[in-house]
Amino acid sequence: MAGSTNLTIRHGASAVHVRHGVNRVRGLIKTQFERASSSSPVRRIMRRRVIGKRLILAYHGVIPHTASGAGERGLFIGERDFADHLDMLSTLAEVVPLAALDTGDNGRPRVAITLDDAYSGAVNEGVRELAKRSLPATIFAAPGRLNGHVFWWDALADGKGKLDNAVRNHALHVLKGADEEVRAWARESGLPTSDALPPYARSASVGELAAALEYPGITVGSHSWSHRNLACLELADIIRDARRSRAWLHAQFGDKAIDWFAYPYGLRSGAAFRALADASYVGALRIGGGWHRTSDVQAFDRPRLNVPANMSVAGLRARLVGVLA
Numbered sequence: 001m002a003g004s005t006n007l008t009i010r011h012g013a014s015a016v017h018v019r020h021g022v023n024r025v026r027g028l029i030k031t032q033f034e035r036a037s038s039s040s041p042v043r044r045i046m047r048r049r050v051i052g053k054r055l056i057l058a059y060h061g062v063i064p065h066t067a068s069g070a071g072e073r074g075l076f077i078g079e080r081d082f083a084d085h086l087d088m089l090s091t092l093a094e095v096v097p098l099a100a101l102d103t104g105d106n107g108r109p110r111v112a113i114t115l116d117d118a119y120s121g122a123v124n125e126g127v128r129e130l131a132k133r134s135l136p137a138t139i140f141a142a143p144g145r146l147n148g149h150v151f152w153w154d155a156l157a158d159g160k161g162k163l164d165n166a167v168r169n170h171a172l173h174v175l176k177g178a179d180e181e182v183r184a185w186a187r188e189s190g191l192p193t194s195d196a197l198p199p200y201a202r203s204a205s206v207g208e209l210a211a212a213l214e215y216p217g218i219t220v221g222s223h224s225w226s227h228r229n230l231a232c233l234e235l236a237d238i239i240r241d242a243r244r245s246r247a248w249l250h251a252q253f254g255d256k257a258i259d260w261f262a263y264p265y266g267l268r269s270g271a272a273f274r275a276l277a278d279a280s281y282v283g284a285l286r287i288g289g290g291w292h293r294t295s296d297v298q299a300f301d302r303p304r305l306n307v308p309a310n311m312s313v314a315g316l317r318a319r320l321v322g323v324l325a
């Protein structure tokens, strides 16, 4: 974001015009925030509300500093905002690898970070911000949709970056969230689509994903093979899909591939739970929910707090502390 803020500071009889860059203002806000959030009452409230619980955060795309909005806007957080979220999380919680979420406990709230869809901006700029802070995270990738893919929901978003609800529902529940079917329907129906998206809003290449996984603590899990709505599929079809994506990720990325799964669109079914257990996964994530005790939830239906583009640091902090979630 470009721009600056003009402030007039009155000191005694003199007026001094000070031009602050946005970064300076953000820095001041951050410092005040950090001071407040590190105060003992906040930590006490937090410990009481979330003791023994776990929180998994779901991000999607990350917009690089110099880029402007594209695709379905609600899915893409600015790099600066993402960095601010990470700084706050580091201050208030123990950010741990997803695979270590349920083991160990040093008394601090335990949080895992996930990034769905392997958007190029998340795999490059997002992972860069994580690595700067030595924070772990898991990228959930659909192998059949890597290498510059434009997802149908981004192609069908309108000029304001919104996807019409009727279009979304038809695509998800009638067309099973299958990219080829949604695009064929859009063509036949004369719906405007745009594939002219900037690189950050397309899926990463296999090479970009491999480079991200070189950083300590960055792992990859399965987001199914081709990002269909599993709730519409038969058991045998889901088993085939889940095995295929798991085998590919292991063959490609070795021990950087973990046996966790994130449901495309957060949609799942009893058949999906059985299929993932059959395909040797250890856990699966939905979208929705927040803090939870591991013993209170099914391993293949773990809640996850979705972090939309417009969630402020204060909003995320409130959910982290347990006030809103």
Ligand SMILES: [Zn+2]
Pocket: 116, 117, 223, 227, 263, 264, 265
């Ligand atoms: Zn997804």
